[in-house]
Each structure stands twice: as C-alpha cells, then as structure tokens.
Amino acid sequence: MQAPLAAPIPIRMPSATRVVTEELRQAIVRLEFPPGTRLSEGEIASRYNVSRQPVREALISLSRIGLVQVLPQRGTLVTRISTRHMKQVIIAREALETAVVARACERFDPMIRASIDSILETQARAAAEGDHLTITAADTQFHGALASGVDCDMIWQMVLDVKVHMDRVRHLTLQDRESMRVLVQQHRAIVAAIDARDPERADRAMRTHLVEILRDLPRVLAERSDYFE
C-alpha cells in the first residue's frame, strides 16, 4: 500500500446526536428558536439531514435541562421563560458557585490560578473593544476555571445546566460597554477575595456578580411578555 493520504484518524467523529444536541442548545439560547416555538422531530431531522432518532435523543437531553418540553403524542416546544423558574435558577447557581468559592478560599490549584489571570486579561481587552462574543466565552472559562481549581467539574456541569437559562435571558438584554467593564471588575473582586483567603468577602463578591447578571430581567419581561409564561 503506497503512501496513505489520510492519517490514522484518531479524532473521534462526534455522533449525530451530540451535534444535533449542541446545535439545538445554541439555537435555543440564541433565541433562534424563541420560547414557545413548536419543534417537530421530523422537521428538525430533515433540517439537519439526519433521521428522527438522533433528534429525538437530543430533545430528551434538552428536556432534562428544561430547555424544551415534550408533550407525549402532541408535540415538543421550546419552554417559555418563567419568573418562578428563573428564581430557582438563580438560587441554585448562587448556592453552587458560592460553595465553590468557599472551598477556593481554603485551597486552590496554583496552575489554574495562573490561567485565570490570562483569562481576565483577555476579557478586559475584549471589554475595552466591546467584543461581546469574547466576553461571554471568557466569562464561561472564568467560572469553569474556578470549579476546576477546587476539583469540582461535576458541580461545574450542574452549573452549566442552569446557566443556560440565564444565558438565554442575557441574549435579550443588550450589554453596553459599561456593564462589560463592571463584569470584569466583579471577576477581579472574586479572585482578590480568594487570594486573600477571605470566605465572607468571596461569598459576597460572587452573589453580587450573579444578581448583577439578571439586573434587567424585569425590563425584558415587560418588553417581551410573549416569551414568558
């Protein structure tokens, strides 16, 4: 056999289910499928050129997170945003992430601590340029790094699952440069408290940060009441 053109291909082909799940998740968060939208398994299947099965399995995963609601024999629809649900999302995320920073004040992986600095630098630069996408990505990296630093990646997965609802709301609230700047500052405050090994301050900093994120929820509710239930 002469000169195989293709490498042994050790890369793992992502399964159709995984792809569809991720695509749908992003589409819902970005409000390309607005709350209340009817999703037909067949429709989505033909849209992504796969059979109904992977779509169906993706919808099961998304329904566990609470992004869609499957009504047996009737249909599947993108869940509307409910203030009652959002309250619990905030409570849950606050509870989990304050637990993380509390542990971070006791001991924190030094390697990850170092990487956080570069994340914050990137984010600060993006804030100065008003680069919304980079800001958001860095925000996720930051919170993820906090969890990794205390060896809590399973808790981070839980946070991700509730965070997705907050992200959907954030897509409704246009972020101005000022609030971007505030975001970075709040991140710095959290890190400072951790470095100082001050649990109370870290707790307060994290709570302040998280409520800030949904400051504009009431305004959005008034403007787009059709997205809420």
Added chain:
Amino acid sequence: MQAPLAAPIPIRMPSATRVVTEELRQAIVRLEFPPGTRLSEGEIASRYNVSRQPVREALISLSRIGLVQVLPQRGTLVTRISTRHMKQVIIAREALETAVVARACERFDPMIRASIDSILETQARAAAEGDHLTITAADTQFHGALASGVDCDMIWQMVLDVKVHMDRVRHLTLQDRESMRVLVQQHRAIVAAIDARDPERADRAMRTHLVEILRDLPRVLAERSDYFE
C-alpha cells in the same frame, strides 16, 4: 349508544421509556446492578420485553445523572463509586438544601408545614419498628416537602439527581435502629430551626444531617473496594 363499558380513560399509560428508566434507576441504586456491571442495550431490552430504543433512551437519561457511562461503540457500564465524585455530590446537595432551608426561615407554605408533621410522625413510628423502607420513603418526602414549601421544585429535582448517588452508598451501609432514631431527631431539629426563623441554626442542622448520612463511607470503601474506582 348504550352504556360505554370503558371510562374515557384519562389515565396516562406510562411509556416504556419511562418504565425502563425508573426500573433501571432503582435496580442500580439497590445494587442489583453493582458498580462496574456491563449493561448491554439488547440484553436489557429482552429482559424487560421491550425493544432496544426505549432502553437506549433510558440509558441516555441515566448517563446524564451519572449512574451509567456510555462508551461509544464499546459498551455501557454502571459507574463505579468514586470518592472524588461523592465529595462533589455532598457539596452540591449541601449547597442546594441549605439554600432551601435559608429561604424556609423567611417564609414557608403553612399547608406544607402541616404535612411535614405527619411525615415525621410516620417516620418516627417506622424508626421504632425498624421499618427501613418506610424510613427511606419518609426521608425523601421530608426533604421534598422542604423544597415545595419554598416553591423550589426545580431545585428539588436537582437534589434528587445527586441524592441518587448517596442512596446507592446507603444501600451498602446497614442502618441500625440507633442511626434511624438519630435521623428522625435531626429532621426535627431542622424543622424546629425553621419554625424559630433561625437561619444559622437551620443551616447547621441541615449540614449535620447531610454529613451524618455518609458517615460510614470510609468503612464501606475498605470493605467493597471493587465497587469503587
């Protein structure tokens, strides 16, 4: 039309997927499928007399909770118990349930407050008789009622998903009557703190209760190291 024999049948036939999911979940928690067991879609399908599809969907749900691990093209196996994972389970449950009792100290649904008394009575009676099953059921009802009382059923769902791991470990630790009695007392202490509107005491009572549950983890780890990773 004469006397229709069958009622309009408003009851919803539980789908095969739901049934299999629940059966598997219980079987894993009860260690009928011990940690490390290989689960084949086809095998389980024939065991429950359904096709592979419902089984597959059930396994997807269980893998999201972390009870099974799906290795693409290789197999599915019941996850082993890892101390690293259990640490996070405890942290997560503590974080969520202390958040619940904190809110319960502010305001708590009076109807549900009343129902808690009867739950505790049932549990106390079961403890006296050493009725393990009733104790466990009442325990779940108690914690669930706390969440409902502050309108946090979504958080309760999250608690259930992590609690399942603790339940699996508890099936390894034989419960003596003394520890049953302690359990009921701890429940009473939590309720008393809530009634007194004392957040600090409620917080401490809940944490004490939750760490108690896994007091015997180290002993079990030594005895059944094959269940751990």
Added chain:
DNA sequence: GCTCTTGATCTACCATACAAGTCCATACTA
C-alpha cells in the same frame, strides 16, 4: 519469540417502518 495483520464478534449508533394518540376541519344530524 515477537510484531503485525486479519477476521470474527461484540458494541452503540442510525435509518426506516409502523403503531398509537391528539387535534382539527368538515360534514352530518337534530
């Protein structure tokens, strides 16, 4: 003896076909 190939045999994954429940517009009836 050791490495590599090959093939049998597992697995999860995906596509397709069928079944069953729900909804709705239409037509029929009183």
Added chain:
DNA sequence: TAGTATGGACTTGTATGGTAGATCAAGAGC
C-alpha cells in the same frame, strides 16, 4: 344554528434491520 360524529393530517412512541467502530484472539511473517 348548535351540537356531534368522523376522517385525515399531524404528533410522539416503539420495533427492527443494517452499519461502522472497537476489541480480541488466532495465525502469518519476520
């Protein structure tokens, strides 16, 4: 006109066949 069947066009749920990837053991070649 109001009310009630009824059939069809949806929906999700289930069953089954086939495919690709992973593993492992036996055997060929060095």
